[in-house]
Each structure stands twice: as C-alpha cells, then as structure tokens.
Amino acid sequence: MHFSDTRLAAVWEKVQTGRRLTRDDGLLLFETEDLLGLGRMADHVKTAREGDRVYFVLNRYISPTNVCVLSCAFCGFARKKGEAGAFEYTVEDIIGMVSEEVREVHIVGGHHPDWPFEYYERIIGGLHAARPDVQIKAFTAAEIDYLWRRWKIEPREALSRLKAAGLQTMPGGGAEIFSSRLAKQLRYAGKADGDRWCEIHGIAHSLGIRTNATMLYGHVETHAERVDHLLKLREQQDRSGGFLTFIALPYQVGATTLVPRSTPPADNLRTIAAARLLLDNFPHIEAYWVLLGEDTASVALHFGADDVNGTLEDERVQHMAGAQTPAGLAREQLFRIIRDANKVPVERDALYNVIQVWDREGAAA
C-alpha cells in the first residue's frame, strides 16, 4: 500500500501482522494528513473481521427523564426539576413507547434527584414483563455510579438486581472524554471519572452483561486526550472483555456552543478509523448516523465502521442538543446508508446475533 504520509508504513506493518499500536502510533493517526491512508488501514481491519457485512438493529431510544442534578457544559438535554421542558415518565409511559417491531430498547436518562433505585428496577422489570421479547440495554455507567452516590447502592448490587429484572446490556454513554482537565473545565467532574466508568463496565462484564463504549469528541479536547481515552478503553477490554461496540460521539453544536462549529466530516472519519485501528480488541465500531448525518455515516463504512445502529424514533438527548438528522429513520433509510457503500445489511439484536441478512436490494437473503 502506498501512503502519501510515509510514516504510516510502519503502522501498516503492525496492522498487517496483528501487532498492537502504541500511543505514538495513535497520535500519528490523529495528526497525519493522509486521511485515506488511515482509512484504508481501518478498512482492511474491518474487512478482515466482517467482510462486507454492516450491522443494524431496530431499536428505540427512551429517556425516562431529563431531570438531572448535573450541569455538564456540553449537554442541551438536562433540565432541573420543575423547569420548563422537564419530563418524568412512568413505567406505563415507557412501555407504551415500545412498538411491535422494536428489537432493542436503549434507556438512558438524567441523574434524577429523587427517583429511588427501586424505580429504575421497576422500569426494567415492568418493561421486561410487558415485552419479554425485547432486549433491554439500559443505564450508563455514569447513572449506575450516580445511584451509588445518591443511594449508596453498590454497582455490583445495582447491576445484579437490574439484570435479574431483565436488563441485558449496558450502553456506552457517560464516558464523555476521560480527562480530569476537561472534567473540571466542562463541569462533568460530578460524574464517574474514567477509572470509575471503566470499573463499573468491568463489574458489568463480570456479571455477564455486555456493554458498549463511547467517546465524546470534537469540542475542546486534544488529540492526546482522544488517544488516551481510546487506550484506556482498550486496557479495560483486555481486563474484562465484555465490550461489544465503540461509538465515537461527535459533539453537537446547538443548545451549547463549546466550539463555533461541529467538527468536520474528515475528523469524524478519522476518529472512526483511528478507533478501529487502536481498539484491536473491540468486536465492532459504529458509525452513529444520527450524529454524523447519513452521508458521512455511509462513507464511514469504508473507514472501519461495521455498524450503523438502528431505527431511533425518539432520541431526545441528541435532538434537544441540536442534531440535525430527522428522528425515526426507518429500515429503508438504513438500507440506503449501507447500500450506497455497497455493503450487505445485516439486521442484528443487541448481542450481535444475526436476525436477518438482507441483500443489497433490501430483500431477505
């Protein structure tokens, strides 16, 4: 392979021979001007793992509440109790949001000041009883940590009880970017820090709960902070092995404006490709179309991503923060994203079990 940035040749040598990339390699991936050289390496890894397959899942995002005790500088979603726009759903409300064809629910909400742990348990238990066929992915490590801070429920106990109630997997949110500098600057120091976030995922993994991981980027973080974040996830995966997917979350300029503009598509492609190369122990890398836009998500399928997430009918968190993509992308739209990249759509469940392989025309294959 020819690289316009010849420094990438040494990285390529490692990628081909399955050797692990170093922190310096990671920094190079974020700094090289050879975007397509980086992308080709990531595509090589993705293709070796998954061939032409690209996964999607028909899921539903549900936020039980946006009431939150925190005031993170990047968040346009949270409200204080009683503030205009604040909402608090009942278990019945939540069950009512899950339509027939939903395969997976993704439940993430604010750090509510008064809801007891038992309410979270009832949400999971109630939903599981009403829809036993639906897989429940719920509560970020930040929320689990908050339940300890607020109610002194140890994460192991909380996760065990939630699992008993029907929780199957945990989403990867709340990681933000692992940096004590930024935690102070962006006012998320009241949230689980990197060590705690990883610890809770480790506990989940030990209980047989598979989880995802994220990184919020494209605001005021440095490239070194991105690399360190990814390497910390890689270390945790070495220890506990339960991560399924990494999702890079580009910061959305909208209700908050940490930077004047959202990071450009080349940076989104770069971050996805670098994640694919650095996270050699992660099964999947997602191109989250709601934040990237359909076009960049589709191109990202050539830059190492093998998943486009799913049908997100009511993704309040990102939309109130100003994501411009319309909610409620139907299966047909997912096909469009995948087909344009000339890949094979594979419908999956929360655990990446294959439900249906579709042909490129969108018929069951």
Add this chain to the structure above:
Amino acid sequence: MIQALRDKVLNGKRLDRADGRWLLDEAPLLELGALAAEARYARYPEKVVTFVIDSNPNYTNVCITDCQFCAFYRKPGDPEAYTLTVEEVLGKIEFAASKGATTLLLQGGHNPALPLDYYTTIVRETRRRFPEVTPHFFTESEIRTVAQVEKLTVGDVLDRLYEAGQRTLPGGGAEVLSDRVRRRIEPKKGGPDTWLEVHREAHRRGFKSTATMMYGHVEQTDDLLDHLDSVRELQDLHGGFTAFVPWSFKPNNTLLAKWIKHPKGPNMYLRMLAVSRLYLDNFPHVQASWFSEGKRTGQIALHFGADDWGGTLLEENVHKAADFVNTIEVDEIVILIREAGFTPAQRTTEYEILKRY
C-alpha cells in the same frame, strides 16, 4: 490491479476503457480515492482549493423540451411560467456583482419566444456595466434553441456571443453523453453530439467551457465510460475545457423519479469524482459539487482528487425546484475548505487565482 493503474497514472500513461470500467465497478473506494489524490497533488502540489464567487440566476422557466429529470421548467402559457426582461436580468446581475460575484451563470429554459438579440444584449450590457463580471452564460441547449429560432448555425450564434464579449460557456446539459441514456431521459434534446458539437465549435472559436455529468438515473457503466471518452477526446483537440463537474441526479419532483429506485449517494459520488480525476488526464480541474451532494460530502470530496469547490451559487433555482436547497456564502466556503485541511483561494471563471485566504 490498483498498482498497475498507479504505474500508468504516475508515468503519464492514459487509462483505457477497461481500466475505467474496473475503477467504476470494482476498485476499492479508498484505494481509488488515494490514487486520485496522488494524481491531483502531482498536478497541484499545494494543498490549495479554489472557489469562485458566482451566481446562477434564471431568466426564464419556459421550456419546450420536457426533460424527465427537470423540476424547474414550465410549458409556455403555464400560469407559473415567467420570462425576465433584459433589464430585469441585468438587475439580477447587478445584485450578484454587488455581492462580489465574478462569474455569472445565466441559464434558462428553451423559450422559443426569445430572439438572439435578447441574449447578445445581455452579454454586451453585462460587459459594459459590470466589467468585473465574467458572463458565463447559456448552456449548449439554449444556444441550440436560439440557433433554431433564428435559423442560424450553432457556430453563427457562438460568433455573435463572442462579438458581444462572451468568452466562456457553462457545461450543463450534458447529462450522460450516451445515445441510450439521452434518448431515454431527454428524447427531445438529441444524442451526445448535440452537446459535444456546441462545445467543439466554442473551443474552436477560443471559448473556454466546463464539462458536466449528471449520473444516477438510467445509465450503466458503459454509458459513463462513453461520456468520459467523448469529453476526453474533445479535450485532446482544443484543450478548451477548464474543469469537469460530475453530480448526482436528484429525483424529487421530476418525471424520472418513479424510475429511480435508489438515488446515488455519497460513496458513488466520491467514486465518480476520483475516476474523473484519473481518467480525464487532460482536464486541468475537477470540481467538488457541494451544491448537489451537500457540504459534508463536498468536504470529503477534496480528499478524493477534487481541487476546486465550485461557487457560491448565490441564486440557484433549478435544484431548489427539486427540493434540494443549498446556498453558501464566501465566509462559509473559506471555513469549509479550511476545515477539510486545505488553503482556500478565490479564482476567476478561468481559474486564475485572485486571492488566497
């Protein structure tokens, strides 16, 4: 295969049809893109991306040609039909000039009621009143329409426009230069040579022009190759093309929409652009068409061999009629080009750099 093509490209050997077919149908997208970028840097080592401040007013939407892909036109007598007077057109040009436009793309339907004098007066008056503006007016089919109305040859019309001060022509209306495709989507416009002849005659007279391609409807790979071959051949004769501008068809509100099952998206666009850079080895510039593909894809396209961002298109009614509205101002262009990792530079219609940012 990509290595063999790379050797050809770097040694200045021309790609043949089999190469083109492989690039369009099979080449791994990023391998292709990287090679196109290499060819672009071999030609322009600097990471500069040019743009033009332009405007695209329409002087009439009256048209008798009924192209299936067009959402803009109205038949003569339609209540929504309009034709601007010469002074109204000049008013639009004055507005664009006041916004800093140096290129005016004036385009309209095929309106049999307009005499040659209408066109030449607009050119002459634009030159006289707005010397900083280049009249980049009238696509091939409009020139052909005037020729028919006035019972003149295409060459006569071009001579008259040249006398009036016009030196460049826009490349719209080529669609896909293949008999099969043109018969299907624009049966009243004639085969590929109708477009090629006007550009050939223009280049012979010293005009410069651009070549476009609108893909993503009924064409097959061979049709695309026909198109690329025919503009490359013509370019060998006179070197009159400044740039190649591919874009994807937007089916909304058009007669063709019901036939288009899957409109082409960003990956096919990046592929087309990269293939254009490699196959059209005699074209100086390849333009990223942000206005049809969106700004995000436009930015990515700069890594796939494009060296030009096109224009501001202060006024663009044709795409607007197909529900695809995209307007852009100079400040934003500068930001978008910089964000993509390039140095923005404002150019003229003929690609002379006016100002670097």
